Amino acid sequence: MTSPFDRIRPAATTARQVADLAVAFGLTIAPGQPADAAVTCVASDNRVIRPGDLFVALPGARAHGAQFAADAVGRGATAVLTDARGLEFAEGLGVPVLVADDPRAVLGSVAAWVLGNPADDLMTFGVTGTNGKTTTTYQLDHLLRALGWTGGLIGTVETRSGDRVIASTLTTPEAADLQALLAAMREDHVRTLAMEVSSHALAQHRVDGIVFGVAGFTNLTQDHLDFHGDFESYFATKAELFTPARARRGVVTIDDTWGERMAAEARIPVATLTTLPGKQADWTVTDVAPSGTGSAFTLTHRDGRTLRTSTSLPGAYNVANAALAVTMVLEGGCDVRDVSEALAAADGLSATVPGRMEVLATAPRVVVDFAHNTEALELALAALRPTTSGRLAVVFGATGDRDPGKRPFMGAAAVRGADVVYVTDDDPHDEDPAKVRAEVLAGASPDGAPGTVVTEAGGADSRTVEVHEVAPRADAVRAAILAAGVDDTVLVAGRGHETIQEIAGVDHVLDDRVEARAALAARTA
Numbered sequence: 001m002t003s004p005f006d007r008i009r010p011a012a013t014t015a016r017q018v019a020d021l022a023v024a025f026g027l028t029i030a031p032g033q034p035a036d037a038a039v040t041c042v043a044s045d046n047r048v049i050r051p052g053d054l055f056v057a058l059p060g061a062r063a064h065g066a067q068f069a070a071d072a073v074g075r076g077a078t079a080v081l082t083d084a085r086g087l088e089f090a091e092g093l094g095v096p097v098l099v100a101d102d103p104r105a106v107l108g109s110v111a112a113w114v115l116g117n118p119a120d121d122l123m124t125f126g127v128t129g130t131n132g133k134t135t136t137t138y139q140l141d142h143l144l145r146a147l148g149w150t151g152g153l154i155g156t157v158e159t160r161s162g163d164r165v166i167a168s169t170l171t172t173p174e175a176a177d178l179q180a181l182l183a184a185m186r187e188d189h190v191r192t193l194a195m196e197v198s199s200h201a202l203a204q205h206r207v208d209g210i211v212f213g214v215a216g217f218t219n220l221t222q223d224h225l226d227f228h229g230d231f232e233s234y235f236a237t238k239a240e241l242f243t244p245a246r247a248r249r250g251v252v253t254i255d256d257t258w259g260e261r262m263a264a265e266a267r268i269p270v271a272t273l274t275t276l277p278g279k280q281a282d283w284t285v286t287d288v289a290p291s292g293t294g295s296a297f298t299l300t301h302r303d304g305r306t307l308r309t310s311t312s313l314p315g316a317y318n319v320a321n322a323a324l325a326v327t328m329v330l331e332g333g334c335d336v337r338d339v340s341e342a343l344a345a346a347d348g349l350s351a352t353v354p355g356r357m358e359v360l361a362t363a364p365r366v367v368v369d370f371a372h373n374t375e376a377l378e379l380a381l382a383a384l385r386p387t388t389s390g391r392l393a394v395v396f397g398a399t400g401d402r403d404p405g406k407r408p409f410m411g412a413a414a415v416r417g418a419d420v421v422y423v424t425d426d427d428p429h430d431e432d433p434a435k436v437r438a439e440v441l442a443g444a445s446p447d448g449a450p451g452t453v454v455t456e457a458g459g460a461d462s463r464t465v466e467v468h469e470v471a472p473r474a475d476a477v478r479a480a481i482l483a484a485g486v487d488d489t490v491l492v493a494g495r496g497h498e499t500i501q502e503i504a505g506v507d508h509v510l511d512d513r514v515e516a517r518a519a520l521a522a523r524t525a
């Protein structure tokens with residue numbers, strides 16, 4: 001396992017003069033410090049500094065990066081870039097100090113300049129949206145490789161450049177790390193990049209220094225409102241990806257109204273995509289049919305171009321993810337026949353995505369999925385229902401300290417979609433886990449207590465749902481799997497590939513897949 005401070009960086013770099021950098025970006029060199037030095041790479045965290053780096057010290061919510069400037073210089077940083085406040089810490093360290101009003105706003109462009117604009121050498125695909133970024137990115141990477149290119153991948157789960165692979169700490173890396181990674185990709189002869197672009201990244205200038213060849217939009221639903229404030233600003237942040245500063249062209253899924261608005265307001269050429277029957281778009285998905293564990297579908301352009309392929313992942317939304325991946329590659333300029341043949345040879349969009357609809361067993365079926373907001377939970381349950389002949393159980397919790405408004409909605413969605421509901425903990429962070437569970441339970445049952453809930457009592461669709469509260473999470477996973485019949489499905493939702501659970505500032509090792517496998521072994525025993 002890699003450490004959070006591992007970075008994929010270029011081995012060979014060209015030295016750049018700090019004085020030239022100051023001129024190029026109109027930065028002030030603080031008086032009384034050395035005026036020039038050479039820099040070869042850029043980092044914004046002292047813990048990843050290597051000799052020759054420019055240390056960019058950013059003000060943050062928890063610290064000012066300049067507090068770590070002395071350590072950065074001790075590790076070999078040859079210059080510091082910070083703001084006026086950071087200058088107080090960075091003076092007198094014997095290296096040039098560049099000052100910018102807002103160092104975060106120049107970091108991406110500065111890093112790209114130092115590293116020789118590495119994004120220019122790649123065919124870049126950036127995916128944004130609330131749900132589906134990771135899945136779409138893996139399918140994109142799978143298709144690009146099937147077409148014969150050496151692909152790079154950046155996203156929530158892992159980061160890949162050629163044979164180099166590390167676990168990711170953020171969905172979209174900080175700007176300096178990202179540019180260093182792109183420079184490493186250039187060295188590794190990577191030709192294409194499939195990358196997730198989070199709304200945090202857009203808001204924090206992390207993707208400055210890249211103009212994506214093709215940007216893709218999946219969907220927009222309630223999430224991250226603690227960071228963005230309201231839906232309108234969340235939308236506006238995502239919409240930035242569809243402007244000339246960020247991408248040359250786009251593909252927008254218009255299955256939801258936010259997609260329609262994104263396509264209408266985009267300031268770059270966009271092609272629209274829909275999976276909804278009868279809806280008009282540039283690209284439409286039709287003839288969806290079960291195929292293996294997933295679905296086959298036909299993708300057709302208004303001009304008649306068409307191909308039929310499949311995805312191995314279950315659920316209608318995975319058809320949308322797969323179709324978006326294919327459409328982005330076609331809009332990137334690939335010929336429909338080449339794509340069709342590559343997909344036929346690659347068994348369709350069949351990439352396994354860690355912790356996304358990952359099937360661990362079939363009798364009972366045990367599936368680990370990352371659904372951690374209301375809509376995702378609802379859709380994940382709906383995706384599994386048609387292929388569950390027995391009962392459908394779900395194990396999930398809500399995250400502490402984040403977006404408390406969604407907790408009761410998640411509880412209600414679980415009861416609507418499942419027959420057995422285990423409310424447990426996700427990452428409590430600094431919040432009382434029992435309080436978080438209680439807020440989820442408040443949406444799951446009328447009295448907010450575990451027990452038997454009758455949905456739509458008296459109606460034709462009336463169902464009886466068992467609601468349990470079990471903590472810690474490993475016990476909930478175990479209880480659900482031990483109680484399941486062979487025809488049942490157990491969905492363990494919310495944490496996907498994650499391996500660390502944070503409780504009151506302490507990291508605990510917890511991997512849903514490991515816990516589920518242990519429970520399956522206990523069943524056999």
Ligand SMILES: CC(=O)N[C@H]1[C@@H](OP(=O)(O)OP(=O)(O)OC[C@H]2O[C@@H](n3ccc(=O)[nH]c3=O)[C@H](O)[C@@H]2O)O[C@H](CO)[C@@H](O)[C@@H]1O[C@H](C)C(=O)N[C@@H](C)C(=O)N[C@H](CCC(=O)O)C(=O)O
Nearest residue numbers: 044045046058060061062063064065068170171172198200
């Ligand atoms: C809200 C947010 O995104 N915050 C990110 C931001 O934090 P911050 O600006 O408050 O930084 P800080 O911790 O005060 O530190 C200030 C500066 O000092 C540096 N520092 C800090 C400590 C130290 O010992 N040495 C050091 O050099 C930091 O690298 C930073 O440059 O910069 C930090 C350094 O890169 C990130 O770790 C931190 O991500 C936090 C942990 C986070 O949870 N971010 C999430 C919300 C996020 O970005 N998520 C999206 C995906 C969302 C989704 O779609 O699911 C993502 O792209 O990952």
Ligand SMILES: Nc1ncnc2c1ncn2[C@@H]1O[C@H](COP(=O)(O)OP(=O)(O)OP(=O)(O)O)[C@@H](O)[C@H]1O
Nearest residue numbers: 130131132133134135156317356369370371376380
């Ligand atoms: N197109 C989609 N529409 C709705 N839900 C989806 C879609 N694709 C995936 N999901 C659900 O959302 C969960 C997260 O999927 P994925 O990791 O691909 O999205 P993401 O955008 O990368 O999410 P995050 O940024 O939170 O990591 C999945 O586990 C699945 O339950």
